[in-house]
Amino acid sequence: MVLPDRWRRRLRDAWRAAVGPTRNPRAVARGVAAGLLVAPTPVLGLHTWMALGLATALRANRAAALLASNLSNPVTFLPLALLDVRVGTWLLGRPMPELAVDEISRARLGEALLAAWLGAVALGVALAAAGYPAALAAARRRLAVVDGDQPPSSPSGERSL
Numbered sequence: 001m002v003l004p005d006r007w008r009r010r011l012r013d014a015w016r017a018a019v020g021p022t023r024n025p026r027a028v029a030r031g032v033a034a035g036l037l038v039a040p041t042p043v044l045g046l047h048t049w050m051a052l053g054l055a056t057a058l059r060a061n062r063a064a065a066l067l068a069s070n071l072s073n074p075v076t077f078l079p080l081a082l083l084d085v086r087v088g089t090w091l092l093g094r095p096m097p098e099l100a101v102d103e104i105s106r107a108r109l110g111e112a113l114l115a116a117w118l119g120a121v122a123l124g125v126a127l128a129a130a131g132y133p134a135a136l137a138a139a140r141r142r143l144a145v146v147d148g149d150q151p152p153s154s155p156s157g158e159r160s161l
Contacts, residue, residue, distance in 0.1 A: 025139035030060035032135035035068025088115030
């Protein structure tokens with residue numbers, strides 16, 4: 001089925017508005033960093049919205065943010081949450097809290113949540129710091145392949161549409 005030019009332009013414009021900048025390697029890398037920053041947070045189900053909000057605020061590629069935030073998924077959520085708590089307790093200088101099902105108290109649960117959030121922030125910052133340069137290099141390589149190895153048109157490596 002062939003769409004009229006007017007419809008194709010509207011669909012293309014709508015796609016670009018929804019995804020964000022795609023030909024700007026820095027925007028793609030910011031999107032990956034935003035997704036990796038929110039991925040380890042212990043809030044199952046909110047990663048998508050957090051990644052979209054952060055990517056929008058940073059004027060980053062929202063599709064890249066969504067893909068990177070999927071580091072946390074139903075399969076990896078529990079190991080990430082346990083790693084969050086482990087890193088958080090290490091940063092706090094406390095022992096790992098024991099949460100037996102029959103004796104969960106508010107104090108112990110609060111301790112574990114504090115450790116999980118502190119660990120999530122530390123892991124998120126580390127993942128984003130490592131992910132940004134890697135994603136920037138990958139996006140630049142991909143854009144060079146798509147453009148036929150043309151040199152960048154600006155010193156920062158960004159190209160216009």
